[in-house]
Amino acid sequence: MTDNELVAKAKEALENSYSPYSHFAVGAALLSTDGQVFIGCNIENSSFGATNCAERTAIFKAVSEGVKDFKAIAIVCSGDQPAYPCGICRQVMSEFFNPDTRIIVEEGGGLKTYTMSEILPDSFSL
Template identity: 55%
Template sequence: MKLDQKKIDLLYQKAKDAMQNSYSPYSNFKVGAALLTKDGKIYTGTNIENASYGLSMCAERTAIFKAVSEGEKNFEALVVIGETDEPISPCGACRQVIAEFGVENIILTNLKKDLKIMTVEELLPYGFSGKDLNDQNSDNR
C-alpha cells in the first residue's frame, strides 16, 4: 500500500517527538518510532537503555509492543528516526519483530528527513516466521 506524503509527514513528526523521550544515558543515541495501524491509530516508542545492556529496548519494539498490548495487530507503516548521517537502520531483533507483525511500509529516516521506504521483505530477506514453525511441525507428523 502506498503511503501519502501527509501520513509520512505526520508519522515523521510523531517519531521525532518520541525521540525526545529517549532514556539513553549510556549511549546518548536517541531513537524514535511511530507506528500507524490500518485503522489510523498511532503508537510511538523510544529507546530505553539499561545499565545491563541486554535489557535495553529499541524504539521500534517499544512502539510495536505498546500497540500489540492494546490489541492491535494490523499495521500500515512504521517510521524510525535517529540522529544519523543516513536513514537509521534497525537492529536484527527489531527487523524480526517488524516482520512478525507484518508492517507493510517501513520508513527509515534521520533528522535531515532523508527517507528510505522499504517493505518487510527488503528489510529482512529470508526472514524467519511462524510459517516456518508450522511447516516444520507438519513435516514431523
C-alpha cells in the same frame, strides 16, 4: 496520515528517549491499518541486554492494546546516520508486519521507504 506526519510523530517520541549510555536517541511511530499511531523510544539499561529499541517499544505498546495490523513505521535518530532497525527489531517486525508494510527512515536529508520483505527477506517464522 502522510509519511512526513508519521516521521514528525517519531521525532516527538525521540524526545522521550532514555539513552544515557550510548547517547543515541531513537524514536518510532507505528501506524496501524485503522489509523492509530503508537509511538516508542529506545530505553537503555546499564545491562545492555535489558535495553529496548524504539521500534519494539511501539510494537509492544500496540500489541498490548490489541492492535496487530500495521501499515507503516517511521524511525528517526539523534545522529547523522539513518535509523535502520536492528536485527532483533526486524525479527519482531516480521512477526506482526506484512511483507509490504512500509519502513520509513530519514536518509540523506530526505525519506527512504523500504518494505518488510526488503529489510528482512526470508525471515524466520513457524
